[in-house]
Amino acid sequence: MDRKKVIVTGGAGFIGSALVRHLVLEQEAEVVVIDKMTYAANRANILPAEATGRCQLIIADICDQAAMREIVSREAPHQILHLAAESHVDRSISGPRDFIETNVIGTYSMLEAARAFWSGLPAGNTKDTFRFLHVSTDEVYGSLGADGLFHETTPYDPSSPYSSSKAASDHLAKAWFRTYNLPIVVSNCSNNYGPYHFPEKLIPLVILNALEGKTLPVYGDGSNIRDWLYVEDHARALSLIATQGRLGETYNVGGRNERTNLQVVQTICDELDRIAPAEAPRRELIEFVKDRPGHDHRYAIDATKLETELGWKAHENFETGLRKTVQWYLDNQEWWAPLRKSVYGGERLGLNDPQKV
Structure with a gap:
């Protein structure tokens, strides 16, 4: 049987590279990465996959329709897993x-x-088994109250420019399935964390600031709640959904690990104090700052459909996954130190700027 060939857009980013490593190193698939290589992409993220000879990187912009059509036609993939996105609220x-x-x-x-x-494939097995997986976020559903979970049928109610743009892309994917019968599946995931995470996001930012003795900014009173999903568990889910998911369906992927932002920061502090003690407890570095505009209060995913239909289950809980994540950053300073010096040094982002559109 021919080896499975997969195109992964955004494959040099955080979640994309975890998926690429899973496909190449664990499934022995052949992977073509399409990535624009913006600030959040890193060639080092996919070097283990490239070393096998079964992974190639094509630097290109997915907005270039002619280039994308040529690449897809030339590479003739069995699956396209579409993760390329701007993703920071x-x-x-x-x-x-x-x-x-x-x-x-x-x-x-x-x-x-x-x-x-x-459309150009001849009728038969190759055409019947082709899949396009559109990877999205739980943020399209908006904000939950104190109770309840996001289900696949939860109405969309995005709050930020990021989540609104992802909601629009989800609707496009579903429309292409209904109008053109393109074999599409959609996934919506909760907050990811783990190795190779660009340090603008909460968990890596707090780890690195804490290691350097800098303040640990927490928005508002820290009560905002997220459901945390270890990135390697997500990668396994995506491969499974792309292969076995029902066409036209949505599958929510979550870790069942709800934590307030303050709890997350405190847990990181305690874990670092345990394995790399400092002169003072790192909780003393926590500083509450002005909240993000339009900050959703709570996200929580119900992954029952994925668990029951496809048999997926998260391997990591928040404590085990965070322990692995903290240790990875301690062991891989050569990966993150250049980013902190030249790409993103930990400054506050997301302040309203009417000059930027």
Whole structure:
């Protein structure tokens, strides 16, 4: 049997690279990574996969429809796993245009490239088994109250430019399935964490600031709640959904690990104090700062559909996953130190700037 060939857009980013490593190292698939290599992408993230000879990187912009059509046609994949996206809420607040272009126009471009390729396949097994997985976020559902969970049928109610752009892309994917019968599946995940996470996000930012003795900013009173999912568990789920998910369906992926932001920061402090003690407890570095505009209060995923239909289950709980994550950052300073010096040094993002569009 021919080895499975997969295109992964955004494959040099955080979640994308975890998926690439899973596909290449654990499933022995052949993977073509399409990535624009913006600030959040890193070639080092996929070096273990490239070393096998079964992974190649194509540096290209998914908004370039002609290029995407040519690449998809030439590479003739069995699956397209579409993860390329601008994904940081704070950056979407200060500069929404990039989010509209990449997340909406870029998704349209990939859908059309996939449709042109798939439509041209001869009838038979290859055409019948082709899949396009559109990877999205739980933020499209808006904010939960104290009770309840996000289900696949939860109405969309996005709050930020980021989540609005992802909601639009989700609707495009579903429309291409209903209108053109393109074999599409959609996934919506909760907050990811783990190795190779760009240090603008909460968990890596707090780990690195704490290691350097800098203040640990917590928005508002720290009561905002997220459901945390270890990135390698997410990668396994995505591969499973792409292969076995029902066409036209949505699958929510969550870790069942709800924590307030303050609890997350405190847990990181305690874990670092345990394995790399400092002169004073790192909880003393916590500083409450002005809240993010439009900050959703609570996200929580019900992953029952994924668990019961496809048999997926998270391997890591929050404590075990965070322990692995903290240790990875301690062991991989050569990965994050250059980023802190030249790409992002930990400054506050997401402040309203009317000059940026």
